[in-house]
Amino acid sequence: MEVTSIHDGIIIDHVPAGTALKVLEYLRINPSATKLALIMNTDSRRYGTKDIIKVEDADTAIDLDVLGLVARSATVDVIRGGRIVDKKTPTLPERVVNVITCVNPRCVTTTEPGIDQVFYLDRADGDVYRCRYCDEEAEF
Amino acid sequence: MVGTSVITLDDLSIAQIRELLDKAQYIDTHRKEVAHTCDGRVLATLFYEPSTRTRLSFETAMLRLGGKVIGFAGAQLASVTKGESIADTLKTVSNYVDVVAIRHPKEGAALVAADAASVPVINAGDGGHMHPTQTLADLATLRSRFGRVNHLTIGLCGDLTFGRTVHSLIETLCRFGDVRFVLISPKELRTPQYVLNRINATPSCSYVEVSDLSEVIGDLDALYMTRVQKERFFNEDDYLRLRDTYILDEAKLALAKPDMAVLHPLPRVNEIAKEVDDDPRAAYFEQVRNGMLMRMALESSVLGDELPGFAEHENKEVMA
Numbered sequence A: 001m002e003v004t005s006i007h008d009g010i011i012i013d014h015v016p017a018g019t020a021l022k023v024l025e026y027l028r029i030n031p032s033a034t035k036l037a038l039i040m041n042t043d044s045r046r047y048g049t050k051d052i053i054k055v056e057d058a059d060t061a062i063d064l065d066v067l068g069l070v071a072r073s074a075t076v077d078v079i080r081g082g083r084i085v086d087k088k089t090p091t092l093p094e095r096v097v098n099v100i101t102c103v104n105p106r107c108v109t110t111t112e113p114g115i116d117q118v119f120y121l122d123r124a125d126g127d128v129y130r131c132r133y134c135d136e137e138a139e140f
Numbered sequence B: 001m002v003g004t005s006v007i008t009l010d011d012l013s014i015a016q017i018r019e020l021l022d023k024a025q026y027i028d029t030h031r032k033e034v035a036h037t038c039d040g041r042v043l044a045t046l047f048y049e050p051s052t053r054t055r056l057s058f059e060t061a062m063l064r065l066g067g068k069v070i071g072f073a074g075a076q077l078a079s080v081t082k083g084e085s086i087a088d089t090l091k092t093v094s095n096y097v098d099v100v101a102i103r104h105p106k107e108g109a110a111l112v113a114a115d116a117a118s119v120p121v122i123n124a125g126d127g128g129h130m131h132p133t134q135t136l137a138d139l140a141t142l143r144s145r146f147g148r149v150n151h152l153t154i155g156l157c158g159d160l161t162f163g164r165t166v167h168s169l170i171e172t173l174c175r176f177g178d179v180r181f182v183l184i185s186p187k188e189l190r191t192p193q194y195v196l197n198r199i200n201a202t203p204s205c206s207y208v209e210v211s212d213l214s215e216v217i218g219d220l221d222a223l224y225m226t227r228v229q230k231e232r233f234f235n236e237d238d239y240l241r242l243r244d245t246y247i248l249d250e251a252k253l254a255l256a257k258p259d260m261a262v263l264h265p266l267p268r269v270n271e272i273a274k275e276v277d278d279d280p281r282a283a284y285f286e287q288v289r290n291g292m293l294m295r296m297a298l299e300s301s302v303l304g305d306e307l308p309g310f311a312e313h314e315n316k317e318v319m320a
């Protein structure tokens, strides 16, 4: 597949196949107002298939915590003048506040007003994220 | 432990749990000596859903320590909270009392309460999520029967899928180590994988999964029975069939060790036949007493009120 190259911006590679739009949403990148290229369900030597997100003129300060949360396998190339000037990998944040919401209908966060949505990284159980209140596993 | 909220047993170290077990045992034999431990203290029991037996246990515990009790439960709720958030209610009640016990149908409600309160909060059950003082009662019962909570073969029988008190007990026993678990349930109600992982991650603990209680009852030091709840089943026939398979009666008990202990978080439906109550192996009413004693130990500990004579008693134990 032909991949348009970009001059100044970022390339988010190794995004889990089919999830690029969701990743954009979590990164708060508005696809209707941003110059970007999406390559979805393309071949990947490492993962079989993957998505690639290319953002021209992007603010390179993308939230690596949020990226780690939704696409921990992703890599970020920072492009300046058509060349890769930096490579970044997402981190797995220990705590995530107000990025995802708990899906458990029995959770106190569904009824208590003014409460932060807080998730923690459960390293003992395969690095999943769990709601701080009810311990339900996060869904994306 | 002073000032600590207890939302799950993970909030307490094993050393602290051992100390609570020691205190409960001391309290049981020194009731007069401890009767003024919490003079001048006030406990609030905030019960957003009715659970009369748990509330009575928390309240009796404080009364027996010389403290007083205020609170609300179930029906009075609407007029007390007027739709107020848990956080605001706790910020208000913190001004009145020294310690709070909260029961709430929503999972995580006790943590919200502890975040907002300026006094220690004890979780008296938050939905099906956590019920740490039940697990403390279970541990105290093992301790009173065997003098220890580990180096035991413990059978858990019935609903092992949804019974969170069972999961909490298993996880806490894994922290003590050296327990063999025998998990007895129909295949529809087996132990969830994350609990099995917890046992696997503990080198000194092991488990087997079986479906026939009679087959394994002779191996057990303790048998923890649970309710098989109707709402877990899609159809009535499955429920009735499974419910009746896991009933403990004298015939099954005849196959058990003479000093096996039978535990149950109560209330029971029909999973333990009434005839078992008179058997010396029945420990479930003792468990109720132990629950109160552990709540006494916990309430006085988070308040920082020393039990008169306890420290000396412990030193004597160490010397002897």
Ligand SMILES: [Zn+2]
Binding pocket: A102, A103, A104, A107, A108, A109, A131, A132, A133, A134, A135, A136, B108
């Ligand atoms: Zn939750």
